Amino acid sequence: MTQKITLGRSIAFLILVVCTAAMISPVIFMISTALKTKSEMMLFPPTWIPQTFQWKNFTELFTNDEIKFGILYQNSVIIAFFTVIGTVLSSACVAYGFSRYHGKGRNLMFMLMISTMMLPYPAIMIPQFLLFSKLEWMDSFLPLIVPAFFGSAYQIFLLRQFFNTLPNELYDSGKIDGCSEFRMFWNLALPLSGPALATVAIFSFVWSWNDLLGPVLYLSSQEKFTLPIGMAAMISSKFRIAPWNLLMCAAIMAVLPVVALFAIAQKRFTEGIVLTGIK
Template sequence: MREAALKESANEVRRMRKWKLSQIIGFVILLLVTITMLSPVWFMVTTSLKTTKEMLVFPPTLIPKVFAWGNFSELFTNTDIKFGQQYRNSLIVSIFTVIGTIISSSFVAFGFARYQARSSSFLFMLVLSTLMLPYPAIMIPQFLLFMNLGLHDSLLPLILPSFFGSAYMIFLLKQFFSTLPDELYNAGRIDGCSEFRLYWNLTLPLAGPALATVAIFSFIWSWNDLLTPVLYLDSQENFTLPVGMAAMLSSKFRLAPWNLLMAASILSVLPIMLLFAVAQKRFVEGIVLTGIK
């Protein structure tokens, strides 16, 4: 019995050693992957704090010898860049895009989720089929439409399409609205709520997680969009951040200001990080709840 117990104890020790060894190997692999993925971020931060002279040094320095904090202020003071105005343009476009997407997509999704008509399924499939249309297929007709309306070189062509709904957001919100019980709406009708009040005062307050998901997706897509602003914007005063940062590589500069570009990249990432930090909990809830149906 004693020999069996000692043998079992020795086997248990060997298993624990093997388990600890596998944990150490796994930790090392994860650490290497993390360092590899964070290396571009480190390069972006360090380059943004380098002077123009140090930026051209090869091989590049891992830590700046002199921290050039003035790169961030130069973005707003250099009249050739107009970074502050472009930052404001991007905020205006992204905020109004979020508002338009939430209002239009939630209204359409509410109709598909709560009202059953003979052709509602066909109409819903027709809306979803627009997801298969690549943007270049509608790019030219949409461009000609806004040109004829006299809206070229303004921010309106970047904002107005969001007020006509997004098929993907309609699908997300419809899945969430369908999970709300019919008894809730019957109680609202008994209390005298109109159909619009059922949507505005009953559905939207309960759809916080789904609306947060829509808001984050819409903001990120609009904030990072480069192709659409390139099509419609000509003057530098109307540029959004992606176009303005691309224009920083133009011939106005004697050499590419990579330190300023990296500083602009850091500032351009901050609103997305802030939005996700504020709405992270509801964003995760929205992803989970819209997938349950």
């Protein structure tokens, strides 16, 4: 019996090693390419370890006037920051309302809201584009930021599930102390919702940070482009030969905020995923 358990664990460990190697190898190759010269990155078969580590590639990425990576990074940070703030605040307000109030038609409204998750983005893309055109918001950050302040169906669902786990006695004690409904939301529900709020913040940040279609639709000035647009332009006809080493440097810089955010909020993120499924 012991031999079977040991053999099973050995096979499972081997499978984990193979899967880990398969998933991490593109990351290693990305870092390796980022530190290569232009001539070395065109070699075939490719080399995994650069002959000389070209750290100046990162400096060139920020100083290249054609790429303007610093402006791209700044624009993405601004849009992602306000998107996270808007999504967290608006989704938390709506989720608290669905959790606390038990009026007639509440379940129907909640089902209608959840059903919007089944709508593909192309179905609402044209009406949104026409709306923002009429509002004269084209070539600005407003179409990418303002919708976040009206909530997200998926984030509202996650937060509502968490708010449902808070005991009614908590709100009763708030009423006894003379708290208004807003104070109970702001001073009682939100401070206890750290894991769920961290989950919503990470999801909204990653979605905004990686969004390519939205900026392509609404932005036309190069000084307002975001990272996804700039990185896509690096492999277009803008360059005679795509600077893959600089593109890999850009990919590393683009990944760093997401990795850092997840590393900082990892504990609360995993708690939020678990707790939102508990009723």
